[in-house]
Amino acid sequence: MSPKNRSPIVEMRSIKKCFLDTVALKSVNFTLYEGEICALLGENGAGKTTLMNVLFGYYACDDGEIYVNGKKVTFSAPRDAIAKGIGMVHQHFALVPSISVLENIVVGIKESKNLFLDMKEAKHKLLDLEKMYGLFVDPDVKVETLSIGEQQKVEILKALYRGAKILILDEPTAVLAPLETKDLFATLRKLTENGNSVIFISHKLYEVMEISDRIVVLRNGEIVAERHKTETNMRELASLMVGGEIDLGKRKNVGFKLINDEIKDVLRVNDLWVMGNRGIEAVKGVTFSVKEGEILGIAGVSGNGQKELAECLFGIRLPEKGEVYLDGLSLAFGNPFFTVMNGMGRIPEDRIDIGLMMDLTVEDNIILEMHAFRPLKNGILLNYDAAHRVSDELIQKFSIKTAGRDALTKTLSGGNLQKIILARVIYRNPRLIVAAQPTRGLDVGAIDFIHDQLITTSKNNNSGILLISEDLDEVFSLSDRIAVMYEGKFMGIVDIENADRETIGLWMSGVKESCA
Amino acid sequence: MGSLFDQIFQMSFIIGLLSAMFRMATPIIFGTLGEIITERSGVLNLGIEGIMLISAMFGFLATLTTGSQWFGVLIAILVGVIFALMMAFLVVYLGLSQHVSGLGVTLFATGLAMFVYRHAVGSPTIPPIVQPFKPFPIPYLSDIPFFGQILFNQYALVYVSWALIPIMWIFLYKTRYGLALRVVGENPMAADTVGINVNLTRTLALVVGGALMGVGGAFLTLAHQNMFLIDVVGGRGWVCIAMVIFGNWDPIRGSLGALLFGFIDAFQLRLQSSGFAIPFHLFLVLPYVITIIALIGVARKSSAPAGLLKPYRREEKGG
């Protein structure tokens, strides 16, 4: 069936949305046709999620009209959108970990007049649904015991259980391993075969080309292009997305460092075991080292122990056993100050949660890791003159966009927040930088800047860099060696010149063939 | 010393002690259940101490004027609901700090209670008293030896508090609304995205909770005592907060904690009157100290609703 003879199921006309002083959507017109998979392509901050949150009734739009099946609708809350058959799976799942899959799915269902929950009936209906779409999850287990991929299935089932005919998926593959992604795509195809329509939000070109029928490209809150899949290619989409030519897949870290045993280790990890939050071992005996001037990339799907590994190295999580040497010095576990003092630069995954104090000023955040040393610390006094000097210098050097050092941190954009962390890390000339998901959620400009800084620091300062990232492109673009973490273990470490995407992808899914 | 032990092992002492335990626990059970339903929706109501006090005061005044104890309870419920709505306005709709708002409501309600009481009764040398609730022995059951005296010769409100424990449990775990309430408390966004009105749910939880706290307050001036004193609540509201934590947000475990508090409270009262040679104030310390110790025991294992203390606003960030 060609899209021409499909009828529009959703029409959004001149949608406008502002946040505070930023315009997120400027008069967007978007149409979804029945039975298609439509990709919404754009970089972070382009407005994809905002547009879909408007369609889902989660955000109220400032201006514009929405038509579903040709009828004008007004959504003041998601319940209105659900009633019109729209379901959305957010990037951060909206699940309650401590209750069962079934409870998560049936909560809020309005159709039954009964005061009491009829779990038997509900379970029956859910199992039918699972069979129909091939989405198998045990209804009786608690959500907290499920893997991320299974939780995503629960989210999709939740929408289908409510009779969703239009399913919105926000960056669904960001948390999946390549094999899981294949499963998801199969599910999406099955959905459209059954007459549903899918909106697929992504910034990954090859996925978009693989799964979607039609591609809508957003940039800076505007739709810049609409293409049928057969009419376009990755190169065109890439330039539409960022608004200029870019080199696809070109390595930023030009030339690579030959790793040999004569180069000094700046980080040595021996048989490290770390417990996760739910009392299950998250890191199961990893051993590796990071050399001077080297970028070691750890790839892997999130939730395979990378976070716990990073937190243990940062000094905020205690290991079960194992040894870590920082530049030859045995690391004092559970002591963040030790790592700061001995030359580890740390870029945490949750920059807002554990990296920054959002209600304080830019200066307060810049000096966080240096306030305990001279010249800032002067006996019991804090030398604010020195603090001002450092802040002004770093704001300029890292071109942090802010009203000044006294501006509140929460007024900055995501990229500039990450620059604050990067600035305070690099200022101290670290021997080692542990960077966990350093560019997640940032726009292209900020990503480039951060990549350049990391490469420069490793080259000029001879610092070792441990780059932990879910973004395979990033790992390939920066690393000298690549390791893959799967279920708490290293699947292998390989030099960049011997690494190919297919093997790494298989490793990420836990498949290890006899590789060269 | 000897005489004390003699007293303790007398049957009448044990009956008196255990029956008093249930009586002393009743306001705590009401308060704890009220706080549990509130906190399960994600709202900490630190206004409880003030709400119990002002409900106790208005309930007392209503009974003083009309002579009807049940009318007093009704007024207390109404006052509890009004102050719960005030709390809802501040923390649910405006999203203000639950800590500070709750303390603010407590301080305001306390001040207002004292102000209204003083205006209503003036400053007589002997404070006015009401005819309190009479015990309501359950026919036949109260004749059972030992247990009948302890369990079935109580005030009607005591039985009500017992009935509420399973009702609350069934509501939370077996009904659609209970499930919705728990999801609102654990992950308000999850609730919102399946079409549950988060703010309305939280407001209703506060209202029901406020009503229960009101009954707890009324019990103090209309059954436990027959007059209103400034310190009639005397920290029992805070004890309820502690019992919620102790009970891990479960109505049955929370009520067991309340019974423990009732036991200690009844025990110290009896020690006071036994003429034991330790200043009675030291016994008064016991319930509070044991509450703190109980908190230490459960602190690491307790799992508060994940959405507790967090106001829910949909449009918090852009992008």
Add this chain to the structure above:
Amino acid sequence: MDEWGKRIMRMILAKRPPLPYWAQILIPFIAIVVSLCLSSIPIIYAKGDLFKSYFYLFYGALGTRYNFLETCVKSSPLIFTGLAVAFAFRAKFWNIGAEGQLLAGAIVATWIGINVPEMPKFAALALIISAGFVAGGLWALIPALLKTKLKVDDVVSSLLLNYVMWHIMGALLFGPLQQPGSSWPRSPSISELAKYPMLLARSRFHLGIVMAVVAIAIIWFINEKTVLGYRIKSIGANLKAAGFGGIPTTSVIIKTAMISGGLAALAGVGEVCAIHYHLLMDVSPGYGYSGIIIAMLGRLHPLGVGLSAFFFSMIIVGAQTMSRMTGVPVYIADVIQGMSLLIMLVAQLFTEYKIKVISK
């Protein structure tokens, strides 16, 4: 239906750009004015004449030299408890236990005050003041240790400890600290050595008032100029980030708690050594709880605390005159206090948010 029937309006809160600094400073004053206006409702309810009531409220607080100095006298404990709460709240250490810490200071001051041996007066006073400070600090150490080592909620533990200390005081006043021969819960009078010097003739303007002002300056200095002040601020803003950044959070929280408790205790020392000269059950009419309101109205800033403590002192002192002259119960002061806190909270919200009307 007309147009109105068809248009359904909805109000939501939307973020607004931060207000300029001067507007932020205005907020507490707006809150005070609004609560003073709203307090006319209870005054009318109590059948007080509005004009007369407000007149005597201010006359009682500021009308004569003596009244003004009495207001200063009353500010002293309020400044101490306000500073105590503000200092702790800056670290988001929820010390609601200023009342208990105040009593701890009062008890220790009484005990030393009664038993102090012959020594120079300044030494006796230094001994009492520092012992009182330490007593309050140690009492505040309990919730701090419970929080940092055992993860017990600080709000609940510090609140419950108020009742514990109150009953301990009762036990002492009916026991070892009871005045011989008395059946009332009161202690013997303290020695002359232990009494705060009076600084102005024909008034009760005592050393404690000067100490309170000095305390404001010291706390300001700690907050603005020291490493500890920076660390407290950071912990309050984001405990996890502060710990991640290498700040020893446990020891900073413990230091904060002890300073906070010590400050609250100085309020109790002052009440015993400058006002009552003995210990009695109602040595504090809830100064510890007023401290919470004062800290919030003062926006946790030491100078703000000083100003709002003086304001609430006016209300408390003035309410007595007002009550005498108009018959409005003296508890109007407590009503105004509670109301100001709630109004302050709401007013503060509108510095960050505005009401947006959506029509659909």
